[in-house]
Amino acid sequence: MILYALPISNFCSKVTIVLRHKQIPHQILPPPSGYGSAEYKQIVPTGKIPGLVDDQLVLSESEAINEYLEEKYPNPVMLPGDPAKRALIRQLSRHHDLAVEPIIRSLFGQVAPQTRNTEVLQTKATELQKQLTMLAELAEPQPFLLTSEMSLADVGYAPTLLLGELMWECFGMSWNLPSRLKEWQQNLQQVPAVSETLQEAREATVTWIASKQG
Ligand SMILES: N[C@@H](CCC(=O)N[C@@H](CS)C(=O)NCC(=O)O)C(=O)O
The missing domain is CATH 1.20.1050.10 (Glutathione S-transferase Yfyf (Class Pi); Chain A, domain 2)
Structure with missing residues (x-):
């Protein structure tokens, strides 16, 4: 699993915290040629960071990414309760x-x-x-x-x-x-x-x- 992210971006940190807290094997890479670049858009069409690539899945939006991580790696649970x-x-x-x-x-x-x-x-x-x-x-x-x-x-x-x-x-x-x-x-x-x-x-x-x- 690759997360395209930069430490300056608070939305990226929001996802990095979940990856680390759940101890999900991952690699954090900067977006090639910067976010919004044509090169990065070849990988993540929105051009935004954070961008997650997990096999065939390419995902933008920190909230969608975090909920995906929660569903795929439910432990420790981060969306608990009724x-x-x-x-x-x-x-x-x-x-x-x-x-x-x-x-x-x-x-x-x-x-x-x-x-x-x-x-x-x-x-x-x-x-x-x-x-x-x-x-x-x-x-x-x-x-x-x-x-x-x-x-x-x-x-x-x-x-x-x-x-x-x-x-x-x-x-x-x-x-x-x-x-x-x-x-x-x-x-x-x-x-x-x-x-x-x-x-x-x-x-x-x-x-x-x-x-x-x-
Ligand atoms: N709603 C997005 C916001 C992410 C965001 O604003 N990322 C900025 C960097 S901090 C970005 O990629 N901007 C480039 C663009 O919008 O084209 C999320 O939750 O992931």
């Missing part, structure tokens, strides 16, 4: 992909000081706070968002919150995770698959931010 619990897990994962992550992504262009706009930063920071408050309301930390062991609900947030924290630091803004989520984040960061993946993500993100300064 249909209601599984739906709630999917809801929180969608909340990451559709509500929290896009706010942070929308500020990539602000990392370079020349293109920074304080008003935009403030507006987006307020929006993010609202979405994190909603996450805290929807979660029932036990100690993971909805479960006693890490589930698919948790994995996207680990790299995205790290990315947000590093960007907020670069913007000189304070990062305020609702107190209900602080202990959850600490527990999450201690899962070996998460800490290994976040270490690589941190290095790549620090390098990216530094490249945009000066």
Whole structure:
């Protein structure tokens, strides 16, 4: 199984965490000639990362990939429980992909000081706070968002919150995770698959931010 991915991409880290947590034999390769390139599109037609190749299957979209991995390698289980619990897990994962992550992504262009706009930063920071408050309301930390062991609900947030924290630091803004989520984040960061993946993500993100300064 090959995952085309780069450590700078939080959506790639979301999948890498699952591959490592489930100890699925895999190889991680950078997309040939970069994501979006004609060469990479010959392998993964969308041109997006993460891109999974497993024999005849070629798959994009982190959520589709993670659910495929869960079904093919059910141990340790990451989508547990009855249909209601599984739906709630999917809801929180969608909340990451559709509500929290896009706010942070929308500020990539602000990392370079020349293109920074304080008003935009403030507006987006307020929006993010609202979405994190909603996450805290929807979660029932036990100690993971909805479960006693890490589930698919948790994995996207680990790299995205790290990315947000590093960007907020670069913007000189304070990062305020609702107190209900602080202990959850600490527990999450201690899962070996998460800490290994976040270490690589941190290095790549620090390098990216530094490249945009000066
Ligand atoms: N919804 C996608 C988002 C992945 C994504 O945005 N990947 C970016 C890199 S971080 C990408 O490949 N962009 C190239 C493109 O959209 O053509 C997922 O969950 O996998």
